Amino acid sequence: MPSQAQLLPGTLDLLILRAVSLGPLHGYGVLLRIGQISGNALLIEQGALYPGLFRLVRQGLLKTTWGTSENNRRAKYYELTAAGRKRLREETESWNRLATAIGAALAAQPEEA
């Protein structure tokens, strides 16, 4: 098993949005998708996922429908709303800015050794 990183606070929402943006998913599917797209580098507690999903639904970023899974189980599917799509774009940008800035800061070399 590859070494897994702890999630930074606040990044779970972003990951869920990203995962769902690739197509409707049920909760377990979200978990698998995040694992898949992060190369299994990010650890998400299964129980922590659901409050996040409910929170995003309440904020109107996700919408839900009941459907049937590939192995014939009833499951609730999540999908991005227009607001969710917009939020994902914004969050992605701001994350990229932050990551670049922090990366640059960490990469800076002392001017005089």
Add this chain to the structure above:
Amino acid sequence: MKFLDSLAFRIAALFRRSRLNDDMDDELRSHLDLRADDLERSGLSRAEAERRARIEFGAYQRVKEECHQAAGGTFFESVRQDLRLAYRMLRKSPGFTAVAVVTLALGIGANAVVFAVLNALILRPLDLPQAQRLYAIEDRGGSGYQSYPDYEDLRDRNRSFDGLAAYNITQAGLDTGKDPAPAWVYEISGNYFDVLGIQPYLGRVLHASDEHGENSAPYIVLTHGYWHSHFQDDPNVIGRTVQLNKHPYTIIGVTPPEFRGTLLFFTPDIFVPIVNHEQLAGASELEQRGRRWVFEALGHVKPDVTAEQATADLNSVGSYLEKTYPKDDGKLSFALARPGLYGNFLGGPVKAFVAGLMVLAGLILLAACANLGGLFAARAADRSREVALRLALGSSRGRILRQLLTEATLISLVGGTVGLFASIALLQRLSLWNPIPRFPIHVPVSPDAKVYMVALLLALLSGLLFGIVPVRQVFHTNPYQVVKSGATGVVGRRISAREVLLMMQIAICAVLVTASIVAVRGLVRSLHSSFGFDPQNAVLVETELSMAGYRGDAVPAMQKRMLDALSALPGVQSVGLGSSIPLNMDAGTGTVYSEKETDLRPMNAAAQPYRFAVSPGYFEATATTLLTGRTFSWHDDDKAPRVAVVNREFARKVLGSVEDGVGRRFKMKDVGLVEVIGIVEDGKYLNLTEDQKPALFLPILQSPVSQSWMIVRSTADPQELTTAVRSRLHDLDSGLTLYIEPWNHEIQGVLFPMRMATVSLGVLGIMGAMLSITGIFGMAAYSVSKRIKELGIRVALGARHREILRAALGRSVKLLAFGSIAGMILGLLATRVLSSIVYQATPRDPVVLAGVVLAMSLLGLLATWMPAQRVLRLDPLMLLREE
């Protein structure tokens, strides 16, 4: 909007909670199944896979709880938490809670009462079918009186009403076989009940088909109330024959209990056809177009006709009548008015009065809110440490505000409920109240759902209003600052707007207190002043002999027999009879001229005295002191020379002398020359606050009247005397209609306006006092809280109690003193206004001044008691350690 949306979402979530719960279970279970499927595929047994899936998932219940929270479902749980905390906080400071609740109860109660009156009198005038199309006809002057022929023409010639009914109010003697008594009568047109849509409760009601010309319909319809009180709900009364003014009438029906006539204040006892007017009034007026005696005509405007079209239609009938009967009908111009308050005649003043009350009540509530806001600010200041701590520990400002608002709402609900219950009790008494016993006057103001709603809304609104006051404080709380250094006690020297407001409140309160003390003094004094007669130990008997069938010469003969019979009763000292009695609001006036005047026109009159026709014995029976001369005897009849007794004022004004007045003469148009044979003391004749008026007494045998009051003076118990008088008079004629009442009861009607003024002033004074107390209390409490640390240090440094108290409460006391003085000065200036209502009102009276000072000091003491206690109990050690 966002807030509302989220609120709606949360409320919906609450109701959805069980469904949401199932939904959540389904979803989480499906997750476990899917995970187990995957694990099974990797080679585990089904049972092992499911076990592993559950372990991986973690604490199922906790996840669910977190999901609920995330979905917004726990809002109401946190509200419950808030409520519990608020309840605990309020219990911890019972003084604060009690003051706040009482203040609000006063404010809400006052508003509920006034709104109930507004609702009953203006918003829902008459409880009748299709009341929104029901209109009464009035003329441009605001009077609804019509002559009967004009009413008939209006009824038959208009094209806009679904029928037009008319009624008139009068009194008649009703004899049901025992103890005839006057009853209040609506004389009604035959179509009255059909036009209004009233179905009988029992028997049948009157219909237009019952009318066949004058005195053709000897039928009585009883109101439910009268049937209940006078016939004990006996269903066999239908078909019974009774005597009305000595004419046989048949009872044909009873109206439903909710129907109380078409004049809100005035509920009749019985309904009688208006075509029988002659038998009730003693004069035939049905054919006289010039005599406007029919009280009001009313009906439903047809659904497709507007009020303007109906008015125009009526006016076209009016101009036809003008042209056809130029002698009787002058300019006829009609308007439509809401029935129930007699159109704009009563409706206008009532509306203005109630609107004024509403404004006043609103102001009281606003003042209450301002004061409660002050109290809450003081409380919030006290709790600034707690608030700061909670903020520092990560509570959101919104959550803390919600807590404060929950407290305010809780107080407003409790206060509102208390106020509402108090107002309901008051309104029920008001509805039953019959201010003037002789008239069936009631103010039907029972509260309904609308009143409850308004009270509740007002309570919540004021809760928000005063709850919001400390919001700024909370938002500006800097947790680091407060926790580090404690609440900083900077007290501004500047006079704030709140202080000015408070001072005004105190001033108004002082005016009200002054006014109530003046009014009470005046009332007490007027009860003990000389009326020119003595209402104690006397019983009044009102008789209308024409109701019992007496006419002409039979009237004075019967009156003499009655007086003789009553004077023979044991214990009776004197008996007299008068056309009217003083202070009974029905005293007529006459016009007198000096002896030498030949041109007897009103402009040359010497005086306009009150005029009474009285029997021998009248002055003894009323206990009016004779100054000089003699009083009447039974020899002063229509064959004897014309004589009169006058009061001192009359003698002074018309005769020119009190001492030598006896024997002098004056002139009256209908009587001629009259010689004065006696002069009596001055008295009060129409009301207690009148200036001294001249009065003239003529012998009953020279100016006969059939309607009269007998005064029976006796030391016997009024109850027994009443019974004895009644049976004695019924021995003479069992058909006499009698109204018997102790004189000091009857006088209540006269004292009524003064009593009302005193009571209202008293209530206003108490309200003002309550508001001032909460105002001062709030401010004192606030200033103590703000400076508590400074005061503690002072105590530690050895300051004495007196100095500490002065530092803590000096400003509040100063405000109170300035406000009171201003109020007292205003009260003194308002004397003139007061004295028009209250007899001998003067605030320049040491008792009043002392009373006001005492009341205001007491008020100050009460208001500063709790803050002062807190200051005196200051323990600097505790305080400094805490800080």
